[in-house]
Amino acid sequence: MIEKKDVSLEKAVLIGVITQNQDEDKLKEYLDELEFLTYTAGGYALKRFTQKVDMPNPKTFIGSGKMDEVRTFIHENDVTTAIFDDELSAAQERNISKILDVKVLDRTNLILDIFAQRAQTSYARTQVELAQCEYLLPRLRGMWTHLERQKGGIGMRGPGETEIETDRRIVRDKIALLKTKIKTIDKQMSVQRGNRGKMVRVALVGYTNVGKSTLMNVISKSDVFAENKLFATLDTTVRKVVIQNLPFLLSDTVGFIRKLPTQLVDSFKSTLDEVREADLLLHVVDISHPNFEEHIESVNKILGEIDSSDKPTIMVFNKIDAYDPETIEDDDLETEKTGIHYTLEEWKSTWMNKIGDNALFISALNKENLEDFKKRVYKEVREIHVTRFPYNNFLYPDYEEEA
Template identity: 90%
Template sequence: MIEKKDIALEKAVLIGIITKDQDEVQSKEYLDELEFLTHTAGGEVLKRFTQKMEMPNSKTFIGSGKMEDVRQFIEDNKVGTAIFDDELSAAQERNISKILNVKVLDRTNLILDIFAQRAQTSYARTQVELAQCEYLLPRLRGMWTHLERQKGGIGMRGPGETEIETDRRIVRDKIALLKAKIKTIDKQMAVQRGNRGKMVRVALVGYTNVGKSTLMNVISKSKVFAENKLFATLDTTVRKVVIQNLPFLLSDTVGFIRKLPTQLVDSFKSTLDEVREADLLLHVVDISHPNFEEHIASVNKILGEIKSSDKPTIMVFNKIDAYKQEPIDEDDLVTERTKANYSLEEWKSTWMNKIGNNALFISAINKSNLEDFKKRVYDEVREIHITRFPYNHFLYPDYNYEDME
């Protein structure tokens, strides 16, 4: 019997920039997230490189001096992959590849790779493949340039150009086929959603890795895959949930992320339709994350883009068990007290206080405050149900709502 060997992690370096629109603190946060993405994809980050710039270099993203530092480190440490925090143009990717002579990825490419690993159903794989093809199309020339450099330019120039045009046509045809396939599946899914009847639909939304799937498992008593990695959930899962005698449909959707590639928003249209057609959103937030407020803003931005920001929403602040308040020395009169020093009670008295009973604080993994959570969700779903079926409510106040399926 052959023993299974541990798969070696792919060595990588990360490259980001500090600009007037993205200060040093934000740059560090983005690179922290990029490192988590790299780990999720199966990579090991050996070093980070950052540079202060007015704007990215149009040819190589970073300056020539910093690029030489990156090249030297890659050569000295036998690194195989360079990952940039922002999306690179086809020309930038081509130029950087020539200098570094290693695999060059950007944030979009990395996220697409993770999605390709995580896609379980035929529909999710089709959506990912579409996004990958749309990302690949403008970069085909760079891929052939890389091939010509390996085999030599003489004798490759004419056929190379022919191959580029052939490949472009193949990719365009593939995109058309995938779009047609997705359109067909979209119609089927729309019929399925229609067949669910008049049951209230509730959708879990939120940043990636905030605990949506764990919460789904707890309240629906199902076994949706959950893991402490980004984009653990890719395929939308819908479960029937009953609280007291009131049934409703609960869907767990793909997590959002900052700088979410446009291709993914477009190709995952039907997945996001679960959010668009929901009657109630449960916006789950990892309150233990130091940048949870920025995560909320990123999710709200995407909800606005898909025209779902005006839906009834309950903010669910999860992972209260992991929340850590940074201590402050009371005798230190110089250090300014920041939000990192807030206790949970102090957070509740900030802007969260304006949300009122639509702000809930729970721990899905420890099942803390889940009864309060269930009661609040029950009240909201019941209100929607009464609006939808006023006749049954007023004539039969003790009616078993499960009979309405």
């Protein structure tokens, strides 16, 4: 799936568990995503380790036998990083680091690292730094165990604060400072949004790497950074778009992902305000992904968390050019036909049929069905605009097909 010959990439192993709430198929899907995250961050997965448990080990996440297997592989193959699919507690991270003697990351830490790489503006960097500090604070103790500052006893009584207490105070002060800075920028951005007047606002939302930025480039004829990696876009980009003679504002927002760290949801509050204040959401979906339905659920869950699930929404199923259903041979009678075998026409006759004209099928890359997309968006934006400015009704006739 991912090129592994680049010597500049960091060697890593991926570790996940099969539990009552996460079966083998689900874990494979999460580890596929974790591998893509690892590649995006600058590494590659040399091997995956999985274990079936009732619940993760509270001390080491996985059992001692599996941990020995991981440690042996790491030392024999010069692996530098162990990445766990779920968030580790401070104690788990500390214990695992002692056993494996390599860098230990969890899914949250990995996503934070990618965000740190991708942040371009001062605001995005501030948001990421705040999330990193909030993640770091409860884990500071493990960083000072090698100094043995907490032993106490004869000769170990310090002049006042221990090193870890000093660092905790520094990090807390840093968090307070960053929150103040973000509040100041939030006020400035709120004023900017207010200065845009009453133009209709449309926001692109969706799972990460579904093609939102590519669609933004096509529709707005702008040059927003787009790449086949996760979280290519962090900073919200807002462009004035005109379809026919009808203007509106289109914003490209940060991509969502399953198990999105709560620190990021909190620190990227203002970025998500573009979604909260939008009049219309374009929920972009990568229909070529075998688990796109779960991606939709994940996005809807986050939209609910930011009180935006009740907004008018058009489902935009992108990448139809890459959609390739698995075929069932005529003699394979035992195979049950599921979603991975559906043609696009069969998908359209499922729950998508209930959405009606709020389900669009396009390829932003190849510009397929963009006329249908523009026509539908024009219709929705026009209705919102006319409701807001009734006297402008005559200015915007029905959509005319481009020659």
